Amino acid sequence: MSLTPLPDVPPLASEVNSSIAHIQSLPKSVFTLPQTAQLEALYTIIRDKDTSRGDFLFYSDRIIRLLVEEGLNHLPVVKRTVETPTGSVYEGVGFKGKICGVSILRAGEVLQVLRTLPNYLTFGARLWKQVFVNVRIGKILIQRFPADIASRYVLLLDPMLATGGSAMKAVEVLMENGVPEERIIFINLIASPEGLTTFCGRYPQVKLITGWIDQGLNEKAYIIPGLGDFGERRYCT
Secondary structure, eight states, X not given: OOOOOOOSSOOBOXXXXXXXXXXXXXXXXXXXXXXXXXXXXXXXXXXXTTOOHHHHHHHHHHHHHHHHHHHHHTSOEEEEEEEOTTSOEEEEEEESSEEEEEEETTOHHHHHHHTTSOTTEEEEEEEEEEXXXXXXXXXXXXXXXXXXXXXXXXXXXXXXXXXXXXXXXXHHHHHHTTOOGGGEEEEEEEEOHXXXXXXXXXXXXXXXXXXXXXXXXXXXXXXXXXXXXXXXXXXXX
C-alpha cells in the first residue's frame, strides 16, 4: 500500500468553507484562528449531528483551548527577569496586570478549559443570559464578579455569536462595572457575519477572537451551517 507523502507546508482549509469566504473584510478588531485543514477537521467533527457527546466535548474543548490561548496572545506584557535552575539569568516577559475569565451561561465549559491554563487567571465570574426569541436581545439575569474586576483584563466567553445581542449586553454590564472597553477580549467558537458587524459597530475597541465565521443567519436567527444548539449538545438538554 502506497502512502501519501507529507505536504511541504500544512494544508489550509477549503476555500468554500473558510471564514474569509463569508465576509468581505474583517473589522480591525476581529481575529480568527489560522484557517488550517486541521482546524476545519475539528469543526467538521463538532458540526456533525451524529458525533457522540463524548467526541463533541473532546473536540470542542480542544478548539476552545486554542481560542483562549489566542486571546492570551493579545494581552500586554512587561519585561521580567528570572533565574533558571542552571543559575543563568533569563530576560523574558510576563503578563501585565490581572486577568479574569467571564462566561455567559451555557459557556461554563469554557471556564473548565481555562482552569487548565496558567494560574494567573481568575475564574468564577459569570453572566447568565436569557435570549428572548421575539426581540433577540440578551438580558443579564445574575452577575458575580470579583471585587477588583475593573482593574483586570477580561476574557468574555460565549460559544456562539449569532445576532450579537447577548454579547453586547454582556459588554454593557462589564463596562457598567468599571471595565474599560479596550480591556475586554470576546472569544467564541463560531460567529455569523451579521453578528460580527453588529457587535464591532457597537464596541469597536473590544477585540474579538473567533475560530470560524459561518455563512450567516437563517430566518430564525440560527447560524448556518452552524452546529446546532451548543448547550443542548454539550449538556444533552
